[in-house]
Amino acid sequence: MRRYSAFAIAREALRYHQGWERAWRAPEPKSSYDVIIIGGGGHGLATAYYLGRNFGITNIAIIEKGWLGGGNTGRNTTIIRSNYLQDPSAAIYEKSRSLYETLSQDLNYNVMFSPRGVMMLAQTHHEVRGYQRTAHANALQGVATEFISPQRVKELCPILNIDGPRYPVLGALWQARGGTARHDAVAWGYARACSDMGMDILQQCEVTAVRRENGQVTGVDTTRGSINCKKLGIVVAGHSGQVAEMAGFRLPVESLALQALVSEPIKPCMDVVVMANTVHGYMSQSDKGEMVIGGGTDGFNNYTQRGSFHHIEETLRALVETFPMISRLKMLRQWGGIVDMTGDRSPIISRTPLGNCFINCGWGTGGFKAIPGSGWAMAELIANGTPGALAAEFGMDRFRQGRFIDESVAAGVAH
Amino acid sequence: MSTRLASGGRFLNRATVQNFVFNGKRLRGFAGDTLASALLANDQMMVARSFKYHRPRGIVAAGPEEPNALFNMGRGARFEPNQRATTTALFEGLECESQNHWPSLEFDIGALNSLAAHVLPAGFYYKTFIHPRAFWKHVFEPIIRHSAGLGKAPQDRDADRYEHLYAFADVLIAGGGIAGLQAACVAGESGARVLLLEQTLHWGGRAVNDGAQIDGAPAQDWIAAALAKLTALPNVTLRLGTTVSGVYDHGYVLANEHVGETTPGDGRPKQRLWRIRAGQIITATGAIERPLSFAGNDVPGVMLAASLRDYLHDYAVSPGDRTVVVTNNDDAYLTAIALKEAGLSVPLIVDARRTLTGPLPQRARDLGIRVEAGWAIAAVKGTRRVTGVSLCMQAGEGGVIEEIACDAVAMSGGWSPVVHLWSHCGGKLLWNPEQAHFHPDPARPPLGADGKGFVRAAGAANGQSQNACADADHAARAALAHLGQTARTDLTLPVLEHPTQAAMAPVWVMPQGANQKLRAKMWLDYQNDVKVSDVQLAAREGYVSVEHTKRYTTLGMATDQGKLSNINGLAVLADSLNEEIPQVGTTTFRPPYTPITLGTLAGEARGEIFQPLRRSPMHEWHSDQGAYFEPVGHWRRPYCYPRGAENHADAVKREVLNTRNALGLLDASTLGKIIVKGPDAGRFLDMLYTGVMSTLPVGKCRYGLMCNENGFLSDDGVVARLDEQTFLCHTTSGGADRIHGWMEDWLQCEWWDWQVFTANLTEQYAQIAVVGPKARTLLERLGGVDVSKEALPFMGWVEGTLGGFPVRIFRISFSGELSYEIAVPAGHGRALWDKLHAEGADLGAMPYGTEALHVMRAEKGFIMIGDETDGTVIPQDLGMSWAISKKKPDYLGKRGQERPHMTDPDRWQLVGLETLDGSVIPDGAYAVAPGSNANGQRHTEGRVTSTYFSPTLGRGIAMGLIRRGPERMGQIVDFPTTTGTTVQARIVDPVFYDKEGAKQNV
Amino acid sequence: MSDPVAPLTGASFEGYVTVSAATAPMGMITIRADLADPALAQALAATSLPLPGQRRIETTGDASVAWMSPDELLVLVPHGQLGATMAQLNAALSGQHALIVDVSDARALFHIRGVHAAEVLAKICPVDLAPSVFGIGEMRRTRAAQVACALWQSAPGEFHVICFRSVAVYVFDLLKTSAMQGAEAGLFHPA
């Protein structure tokens, strides 16, 4: 693989950039692989990458029905943070966040991780107590967060109206090294690194059946033919229910539409990520200048990547009240993604009823930030057949036991 | 030079001059101008700088597809960035300035980027700025961010207002060109409810400037007649200045009406968002002309041919004195002819087609215009405005044949139907190779609730511009048929005639064999600076899906959303991949069609009516007393009532002590009050609550807990039995609606054969808690009800007339004091409240707020939903097994509570916590246990749930959930704080005050 | 005993329509019973109230009765008649499975009058209020922006809206904002 650098660009500039090679190969499927990963989103690609990097397993196919990164990885609001309340969540999200810190260097692909800081506003006394609780938990979990005053909130984000008559800002949970990253670059960077290790990325290739024998997976049928494998990882987010059904088991998952929108670009005016959960809105400004805004989730099962408009309206109502100056920015584009919500809204990284088949799903509205950590933990599970410490609590059996990982308890939401 | 002609301009009212300011210069236009036409009339060729390279940019279009002419407009509280000049009506006093440059439009430091363009190709930042790591956040990203963005960020709160409107129609028609008008006539005259919305301020669309004839007369005549007809129909609603922004599932449509934009401050809403439900939607949105890709096609003065014609006809503006026309189709000849007829010079028509057969080229030649077939533009000369073009053969590599001086270039690459509205909800497209455009595929429309298509395209939007009237007629009839309405058969179809146009020839790169150097100067996306070479680079690097190309190059992601660039871009991509255009496909069309301000989308919901604020009947009294409120759901409840210089903590302390020692009054009106009645009411409540309610005697109250099916505690409250079949269930303030819904859910969906009715009477009653040792004295003073211990014992209730008020009095206590809760019809609430204060003044009556309430209940060890519970806590964790019936076969949550994790003896359980040093444990603190887990996190063994300074005890008290807590009475646990210190606390009984209950039971 | 107070008693606003809060409390009674049960119609007849059809509001004299759901009616009477009507209903329905409750104090009532009354409501209610569609005597439960409401038209250009008491100020503010001079949209009648 030709390394990317400023020097390489300068050299290429002299010949009109004719010399760049493909970022990832476009191979024909082989008849068999050691591991097949279904799903070319961030989580699938990261799983393959860490299987190669940490376990030396490279005879891998990543099968993607559309274009890689075209699922939720390509349509999320890119918030990265690890200020979760429950221990298992804080562990995997912090692992992930710390991997993001060096991801550009690890992948030799600039994913533009921007640790500009994430604040979650406390706008009711109840929320204040909730975030103080999270701050205490984080301190014990090794996650650097603090509860900050309204004045500090205003300093960090001057466009915020902290004395709104309805919900004055009473403080915020602040994670200085949370932030954003360029979502597409995360998928592309992993893909390039996977391809470089010899893995096959098969795009426009939909898995249509999972072949099984004696409680084991033998391979998959795809729109580009049948492919055998020794182990199978299912990492398809919103389509987890579909693929699990092909594999013969049912998940505690429902697929719902979650929306987002961007404004037209304006000059930089907001250097941090702000989440206002009382009024249900969150916003950041991308490096291109658009305000990136998350909308709400539909309450009904939905596989259209659209979602109902009233959520956009509710979100904007909240944000216009929170950031009055944005009323004169314009919505440029709105879209939706299909998120997979589990019974406790926390993810699943788990063995399945099939011995050599593993599933990673349920990241719902908040799994972009988890991509490196989840890939790391899923690789461990696939390679060893048993979960490591990071994934241990995320098994599917927790629903039967009532051992939920519930993040909603501290006034928090998941994005 | 761009000027206003002495006469003409069909939209102008020359009698009204309008003064405006651009970049500090005072300029003049006329009423009827757009900002763009007025700027052109003032020879303002360069109006902007592009996003990435800061290239000089001029106006290229006359409609919403304009990518360049975006301005900061207005000032102060009416400042708005990124206003598109071509769709902004000029008004007196308008102020605007160009964007994305420093220090000025003409001299811009950022333009240096342009020099470095060759090291800043698509995606360059993915490949660089990787090392050293810290540089990204501190050096590279700030530089990138600094140069990002177009307009400035507004500063102040918006001075304008916006509103919404719901509308309904059988047939909604988007676009008031001849297709839209014809569709409206057919549907309207057939009696359907029709809504016809046109984004511009004029009806008729392109037909007039395209020289169309209808029924043998100029199109204008037919348009006027159609409008007259439509205006007279009561079932037809017409709107100009209203853009259809988005089509959503089940016929939901958003449209953005521009109401008061040109009259700032006159009190009208600035914009109005129409939220429409339509049975059928006809998208008659016309087509958009495409640019051609030749080197320097972005120099100010290069314009779309039809737009140039529009400026000429509509606003009497000629963007150039000498205009070279470059085209691959006949339509652009209309522009050349129009220029010539206006007395302007057209030195050359460059036509990429090898042979020209149609009558239009002939007419141009007849007018003396030079026409060169098979030619192309090799490059445009000039930087801030066009000074000339160099010409070459289209089939070649760009060898210059000739150079011509000119000050404008009119280009036409063909037309793309506006298929956005068709596509928003999933309508699919077909490629038409003759027209080289995508048009709606009638076999794959967006599907409505009935599974059938609910959008139809008509006219140019359907690829049927030459046949627009008949096509629209057809669409309207199909729409009516779908709705089950009969279309009138006696209407005559207008006969539409256009100047005959010969076939166009797709031309994606000009010249065909252009080398890399030229391709790096051919702009596809003007605003985002995406060039032909960028798309080719993306293809080379494997970003071959059209979606990858879009994201890698940002093609089509600018504020025009690719209205100009998309088809050209994907043609270049297809060419690079050696694929056909339909195989490459389009990117996804998403709402809105043109950007809408967020204020419009938020609508009227600002300030006072941002959200409903629920007020108790005594709300005004509380505000008058200077209460500090806290939100509880949408309610506002007084948190405390500070007096004088008191801070909140002092006020709470006073309120607690006064209540404990004398008399406190609490507005408890927000408590949920739900009536449950019927022969099966007892049985029903036994399923709902963990305890038994069916055995509650009439006249008595009982405390109960409700759980969800997972077993987690969801609400609590006191139930009073009113009569044999009737119970009154109190819920938490935040829980009333939820619990009422929960009850109805079970009654309607699970136990629908049980005879139970419910009614949520929360707001029927004001409720006042009269609390403290003097409570009885006060009620006795009011008189009318025997409130003695004997007549109304603890956990009893009575009904009567207290001091003249019809009341129900409950003897319940959440504070541990002697306490009465008085329910009175809400219309009497304020009067009773006033009376209690007046009569109780000498007894020390004082109001207390929610915080004093919380403190007092914590002193008593009473749990609070939301503090002791958080959705993961079961009643067993709270030592409330006494409130759980062991005898009942079932209740909601019982099975959930039997799962292994719920019965684990290691669960954290409720205890009291007494700090060793008397301090207050910080809110949310966790108790640590030795060691760490496999993920390196400290072990914990509990957490505080409520922690207060107790004014009664003069020290910190807390409740908390501690692993095996109740077994560990007297042990010490450690609570590290976030400041690095540790608070130690002893595990004690959670009841800190009056353990025997002597005080409340007097 | 003091008289009960209606929310925003008599407050009124002149915009391009007139919005006013009821000047005195209205007696309102919720009846929950199976409306399909003939016994209910009989009982109502005993109190000289008709049984309204689906989504109808019927008025006889100064009493009205509205269909709220298949097992719910809302009776509106002058406040002075509240007690008597309650007693009559209780008597007529005694022995049947029914719930009769006074909700007078739980509600706020507004009147919207003027040719553009329907349009003002169309700004906040997702209901087709075109004269050709929404007739006189139809009772519609829906939402006014973010809260529940019920509305009906008693005569052309004369609408009535009921909402919960706690949000009376919110609904009044909404109506005032929608009815502001200059905000005419010309939806059903030219502006």
Place this chain on the structure above:
Amino acid sequence: MLTLECPYCGIKACETELAPGGQAHLVRSGAGASDDEFEAYMFARTNPKGVHFERWRHAYGCGKWFLAARCTATLEVFGTYPAQTSAPPARILQEISARRPDERAPK
């Protein structure tokens, strides 16, 4: 933005007047249910990409729960019916098979 007809009021309600309530026809497993039954009742959902039977409440209307058959991939609606129904009515099933002859009956 869905519209669903409330079978009680007979009006086409806007989605914003309704509250969604998840999968329909779940059979409650209370005390005494096996682990499997209880887990399935609480968590296992069909989540089909296709026809889904689901619960809705006419929350800003009559307050009644009703059931709907709706396709989650196209949002097409096959009909609504009262909540007091233990299984999809024949009328609805016929409508589905008429419009979707190839669709596998949802489990």
